[in-house]
Amino acid sequence: MRRRLAWIVIGSAILILCGCWDQQLLKNERNVSIGGFDQGIDGLLRATVSIRDIQVSESGANDSSEVHSVLARSTQHARELLNQEVSGGYSPVKIRVLLLGEEFVRNHDFLPYFDVYYRDPKSPLNAKVAVTKGKAEDLIRIRKIGNKTIGLHIDDLLKGMEQTTAIPRINIQTLHPLDRGYDFALPYLVNKGGMPSLNGIALFSGTKMTEILNTDESRLYLLLSDSMGRDLRMTLKSKKINASNSYDYVTIDVKKIQRKLKVKVSNKQDISVKLHLKLRVTVVEDPSNHLYDITVMNNLERILSEQLTDDSKMIVHKMQKAEHDGFGIARRLMSYHPKLWKQLDWIKEYPQIPFDIRVSLQIVNTGITQ
Amino acid sequence: MGFFSKVFSNNRHKSARAANVRRTPPTEEKVAATLQENISYVHQALFHTEDLVNRSIPCFEKQAYLLYLNSVCDSDKIHQLILKPLLQAQDANPDRDLTAASVEKHTDLEKAIDLMIRGYAVLFLEGSEDCYAVQVNQINNRAVNEPANEKAIQGAHDGFIESMQVNLQLVRKQINSRNLVVRKYSLGKMTKTDATIVYLNDLANPELVEEIDRKITAIDADNVMNGLLVLEYIENQSFSPFPQILQSERPDRVAANLLEGRVALLMEGTPAALIMPVSFFTFYQSPDDYNSRSLAGSFIRLLRLFSFFIAIALPSYYIAVVSFHYEVIPMELFYQIKGSVEKIPYPPILEALFMELTIELLREAGMRLPAPIGQSIGIVGGLVIGDAVVRVGLVSYPMITVVALTAIASFVVPSHEMSYSVRLLRFPVMIAASLLGFLGICIGFALILIHLCKLESFGSPYFAPASPMRLRDWKDSFVRLPFWKLNERPIDPNPQQLVQEKRSKGGTGDDRG
Structure with missing residues (x-):
């Protein structure tokens, strides 16, 4: 009897007490749809994100975009700083596009900032990567184009361009530094009067951008x-x-x-x-x-x-x-x-x-x- | 701990009252020579019950009395089968003139009294040491209609009724074989309900029949009125979520199972047969599979098996995704789900439990109420609650979709018992999913599979032919191949003859069968 009691106590403790420590409720998370890296002052990283919010009602869905920008030491540090600004839990797992400012990739080795994406099992490895003329932040601050938020817009833009072979199929995963022996090229976006538009590709030598086609x-x-x-x-x-x-x-x-x-x-x-x-x-x-x-x-x-x-x-x-x-x-x-x-x-x-x-x-x- | 031991113990040895009751088995009592003695004995044995009629019959030189219980006897039959032939005969002789099909001559009064209770009229003659028991029981059978819970679109539309006699006849009508054996039992010390097991002597495994016989004769209860009571007495594991005996109200389904070497149990007053041993997949076979062509039958059967997974796993999968692994949702769907989930004030597991229990409530309410009101409950539940609950913000749209799909999937199972177990099983899996996400679902399914593989139904493996695997039997479990492909019976009931046909597809062109 005593043993059975012990089992009941253990069983109910497992059921009642263990739960939820690693829970990650969808409703509490704020999801980033597009992120950007720019060169900040003093060798710091200027990280900009746009959080896409959606409100579903009977009349349909309504999108909105909330932009945050921080100056950080590394990507993970940027996440921490962003979490201090963002209400709810900050979650980068649904990033669709990562923008890299041209100045940043011409002068910096950007791969160290990607390291965190290869370590976290929930990383958005299929997010696309693109270089922007000028600052990535400026493009993200457009927020919305028509009904689409900027993240969705650029994602769809790049997807369409990939299909018509204007840009190579590149995402975070294909950029992994273990894949050696060739150099990659990233799509090159410009801000055309408040409208992001594709303007060829940026060629990289190693991890630095060197040329535009x-x-x-x-x-x-x-x-x-x-x-x-x-x-x-x-x-x-x-x-x-x-x-x-x-x-x-x-x-x-x-x-x-x-x-x-x-x-x-x-x-x-x-x-x-x-x-x-x-x-x-x-x-x-x-x-x-x-x-x-x-x-x-x-x-x-x-x-x-x-x-x-x-x-x-x-x-x-x-x-x-x-x-x-x-x-x-x-x-x-x-x-x-x-x-x-x-x-x-x-x-x-x-x-x-x-x-x-x-x-x-x-x-x-x-x-x-x- | 005393509480648990009291609740769960069988208190056979502890109860003081049980020990005090003495049941004296009725001893034999010879029919006495004097009529009056016999009549008063019967009266006393039945405690002067007031539906006991004794009618004197004036046709014999000696005095004669007819005794019967008028509540169980048909007065028309008494008139036709007893009074008319006796009174019309010149020189009445009960041995010759009683024209009923069932006339028994007894010398034992106790036996005669037992028969009277079952609707026999007993004729006593002055000076005779025999009495004649004539079967004149009243029969109120309903029509042999299609059972409401096992409808088939094509094929036979007859179903079992509450009379075992009629049910046996329905089975015999399907299988005209001299090998069809019927074994009788009388169950319940008080109720003495008739029960029979039916099997094919040249197919059913003798050990299986013996095992069932042992289990049935072991029942030592006062009250075994119902076939479903027997089910709990003879099934292997009463606390398993899976039913180990198939109930069917369809004679064609019973016959088909008998022809696979299984055994059916029929009971007086129960409009269903209990079929044993069965495997998990038997519950997903429906007569419709066999009445339609094999492609259609296979499609429907696969759909049903798929519904098993939906009914158990869909709500838990949704819970796991929404509370642990939302990165697996494709992007556009992700924002749609997120948009409608965002305003829900509590975690998904509560949302799901709330909705699932609401649906179970609605189903129960709709079932208990008479048909016209039941429908309106369905409308109130489906439309009003379903819509209002989202507008108020208690449940999200995706959850409503998931729960509705789950409910539909759990209705698809052709057996009511299995439908219950599927509905029960999804709750623990849901809780596991809410605690550990996908890992929880994996653990839940692993436990269910382990249990299924371990479970036995009367000595034959419950999860056959998946485990132990026999690919040849998959022809009639996951899919249904054409009949000429089914050369062997399934092996799980261990039939005496495995081969059921050789080359059945004749003709010159195509004789691959």
């Missing part, structure tokens, strides 16, 4: 690095001469890409890269409309191929100058030529590597007009 260049860059999104559309010149009116442009949809990247190391330990790109495209807009003629089409293919090859060479040149290894050539060297890699001063070597770039294009479809 505009949207046209970024599309080609993504083709060259073999990371096409759902679809990719480019408007190119259809004549060699300088285009003067809209008849001189053609728009193509890339259907299929075939990329060959070869890193060759000669006997003298000279590194060279062969990058061949084969595209199969659909013409979706061709105002001059002469494609029913096979010679015209072949001519157009040739012009476009040359044009893309030239553009690609320019992009690779830019990348080399910016010390941005977006194709992962370092990774190939690490895995296939480890001895060479150990002797190599990569930062010095990379801009010297000769690239053999060729883009060939084939039109497979010209739409339903014959």
